[in-house]
Amino acid sequence: xRVTFCCDDxxxxxxxxxxxxxxxxxxxxxxxxxxxxxxYALVWAPPQRFIDEQPGLKAMFNIGAGVxxxxxxxxxxxxxxxxxxxxxxxxxMAEYVCQAVIRFFRGLDGYEADMAQGLWQHRPNPRRADCxxxxxxxxxMGERVARTLTVFDFPVNxxxxxxxxxxxxxxxxxxxxxxxxxxxxxVLVNLxxxxxxxxxxxxARSLGLLRSGAYVINVGRGGHVVDEDLxxxxxGGHVSGALLxxxxxxxxxxxxxxxxxxxxxxxxxxxxxxxxRDSVEQIVGKLAALVRGETVTGRVDLRRxx
Ligand code: GLV
Numbered sequence: 001x002r003v004t005f006c007c008d009d010x011x012x013x014x015x016x017x018x019x020x021x022x023x024x025x026x027x028x029x030x031x032x033x034x035x036x037x038x039x040y041a042l043v044w045a046p047p048q049r050f051i052d053e054q055p056g057l058k059a060m061f062n063i064g065a066g067v068x069x070x071x072x073x074x075x076x077x078x079x080x081x082x083x084x085x086x087x088x089x090x091x092x093m094a095e096y097v098c099q100a101v102i103r104f105f106r107g108l109d110g111y112e113a114d115m116a117q118g119l120w121q122h123r124p125n126p127r128r129a130d131c132x133x134x135x136x137x138x139x140x141m142g143e144r145v146a147r148t149l150t151v152f153d154f155p156v157n158x159x160x161x162x163x164x165x166x167x168x169x170x171x172x173x174x175x176x177x178x179x180x181x182x183x184x185x186x187v188l189v190n191l192x193x194x195x196x197x198x199x200x201x202x203x204a205r206s207l208g209l210l211r212s213g214a215y216v217i218n219v220g221r222g223g224h225v226v227d228e229d230l231x232x233x234x235x236g237g238h239v240s241g242a243l244l245x246x247x248x249x250x251x252x253x254x255x256x257x258x259x260x261x262x263x264x265x266x267x268x269x270x271x272x273x274x275x276x277r278d279s280v281e282q283i284v285g286k287l288a289a290l291v292r293g294e295t296v297t298g299r300v301d302l303r304r305x306x
Pocket of ligand 1: 064066067
């Protein structure tokens with residue numbers, strides 16, 4: 001069996017070593033134009049040339065949860081594509097989002113600024129009821145985030161394409177319930193997959209529906225947010241700030257208005273890092289199940305986009 005690795009932006013060593021240890025009888029290599037035919041591939045944003053040169057693939061494993069980079073490609077019909085399911089990312093996402101929600105709710109930026117100026121003062125206690133958190137996207141990571149937020153007693157709303165029942169989370173679904181979800185939300189957390197249906201979903205209209213003094217946390221994809229609408233909503237005062245981990249172009253281009261905005265906090269696409277060891281373990285488990293002819297979870301529906 002030959003397994004190939006086509007992930008340009010990823011340091012390959014841990015992946016190759018993990019694959020070679022777990023699959024001692026397999027040939028494991030890094031793909032380059034002209035490489036021999038492989039049976040299975042691990043990919044991240046592969047070029048079309050890779051797809052064209054590997055018509056014999058039995059399955060392709062995306063080494064991330066989001067598969068938006070695969071959607072523009074012309075893939076052989078019927079090629080099974082699997083995404084990572086959690087693989088150690090959901091807990092990271094929960095900790096990243098919860099620290100941000102708590103930081104916003106408790107006004108910690110303000111306290112830190114006060115203390116930096118030698119000011120010892122208390123601000124009014126925030127009311128949890130005034131801080132409903134709305135989680136968009138209730139896949140593996142969104143669900144973990146929503147459930148973790150309920151531990152801190154925040155009112156939590158969840159929105160997804162199809163209904164998802166999560167204990168302690170008020171569920172909304174489909175386009176028809178989007179506005180009601182937004183209107184009941186103060187902190188908006190985006191974990192949606194990027195598809196033609198969700199692109200630009202955080203625009204002037206949806207930001208305007210949020211409760212006043214809203215806060216936006218984007219850990220989905222940059223393409224979900226209309227950048228200039230977010231800046232305008234913050235400058236206009238309806239939205240009080242944002243924490244952004246993902247951007248339309250990454251790295252965020254020099255001179256982009258997000259860089260210098262005093263109410264926007266940025267991190268470099270780091271909310272949930274892909275963990276090579278956990279991911280290899282998951283992928284090898286799926287690969288072995290496929291070889292045994294079993295059904296495997298996490299298959300991407302490319303028409304749906306996730
Ligand atoms: C990262 O952004 C991922 O899709 O896993």
